Amino acid sequence: MSAPWTEWDHIVKIDPDKSLVDGESYEDVCRTGTDAIEVGGTTGMTEEKMQAVVDACSEHDVPLYIEPGVDATVVHTDSLDGYLIPIVFNAGDVSWMTGAHKEWVRIDDGIDWARTNTEAYIVLNPDSSVATYTQANCDLDAEDVAAYATIAERMFGQEIVYVEYSGTFGDPEIVAAAGDALDEATLFYGGGIHDYDSAHEMGERADTVVVGDLVHDEGVDAVRETVRGATDAN
Numbered sequence: 001m002s003a004p005w006t007e008w009d010h011i012v013k014i015d016p017d018k019s020l021v022d023g024e025s026y027e028d029v030c031r032t033g034t035d036a037i038e039v040g041g042t043t044g045m046t047e048e049k050m051q052a053v054v055d056a057c058s059e060h061d062v063p064l065y066i067e068p069g070v071d072a073t074v075v076h077t078d079s080l081d082g083y084l085i086p087i088v089f090n091a092g093d094v095s096w097m098t099g100a101h102k103e104w105v106r107i108d109d110g111i112d113w114a115r116t117n118t119e120a121y122i123v124l125n126p127d128s129s130v131a132t133y134t135q136a137n138c139d140l141d142a143e144d145v146a147a148y149a150t151i152a153e154r155m156f157g158q159e160i161v162y163v164e165y166s167g168t169f170g171d172p173e174i175v176a177a178a179g180d181a182l183d184e185a186t187l188f189y190g191g192g193i194h195d196y197d198s199a200h201e202m203g204e205r206a207d208t209v210v211v212g213d214l215v216h217d218e219g220v221d222a223v224r225e226t227v228r229g230a231t232d233a234n
């Protein structure tokens with residue numbers, strides 16, 4: 001059986017540290033037509049905030065995953081479909097490759113390995129908080145990114161490679177190079193997706209587009225347009 005994300009064109013990433021647009025609910029977000037919800041954010045996470053969003057989303061019929069950020073906050077609930085754990089391949093600080101993970105395994109006795117998978121991040125927006133925290137080397141050209149994608153798949157057996165431009169729209173040629181380098185892994189793209197065209201453009205190059213800030217800044221109507229763009233591209 002193939003992994004669920006191989007079927008996804010679109011993900012909404014909800015940051016429990018940010019609010020929704022006035023008048024909108026998590027139910028509205030779950031009903032945008034997105035293929036999956038990831039709950040997570042780089043910073044400012046608490047178990048209470050994460051649990052509240054997980055509880056609100058788990059009442060609706062959309063796959064629900066936690067993606068822990070730098071504070072490694074994870075809540076364990078049966079209603080979750082799984083846990084997507086970032087590994088930052090171009091991190092300058094190796095904590096974001098294995099150190100934080102080692103600590104999580106040491107401290108957390110509730111890890112459900114059957115529902116736990118990794119995402120091989122390549123972080124490319126130097127101004128994002130994820131780049132700052134991980135001290136990522138973002139000065140990479142298309143060949144570098146393709147090579148990172150290749151090692152993620154071939155040497156580290158990663159099933160998901162994530163080209164991350166968090167907060168800004170990335171270089172389509174770089175995303176295409178990552179896609180061309182992969183045979184089996186699923187390519188996620190995230191960063192600056194804000195309308196039909198931007199979702200369509202990256203959806204043609206990546207398997208799955210991830211929409212983050214838009215749901216908090218513009219709301220569900222705008223998200224729905226990105227679902228259309230990503231779906232039409234695939």
Ligand SMILES: CC(C)=CCC/C(C)=C/CC/C(C)=C/CC/C(C)=C/COP(=O)(O)OP(=O)(O)O
Pocket residue numbers: 015040041042043067068069070071072073074085086087088095096097100101102104121128129130131133134164166167
């Ligand atoms: C081992 C465990 C359980 C946790 C560590 C997991 C790691 C390596 C985290 C590193 C940071 C990371 C890749 C977080 C993923 C989520 C993400 C990129 C959120 C969006 O980030 P930004 O857009 O930069 O942040 P804000 O929008 O919150 O400013």
Ligand SMILES: O=P(O)(O)OC[C@@H](O)CO
Pocket residue numbers: 013164165166167168189190191192193210211212213214
């Ligand atoms: O917030 P945006 O820029 O949409 O980025 C989405 C996601 O890739 C962040 O981790």
Ligand SMILES: [Mg+2]
Pocket residue numbers: 166167212213
């Ligand atoms: Mg962001």
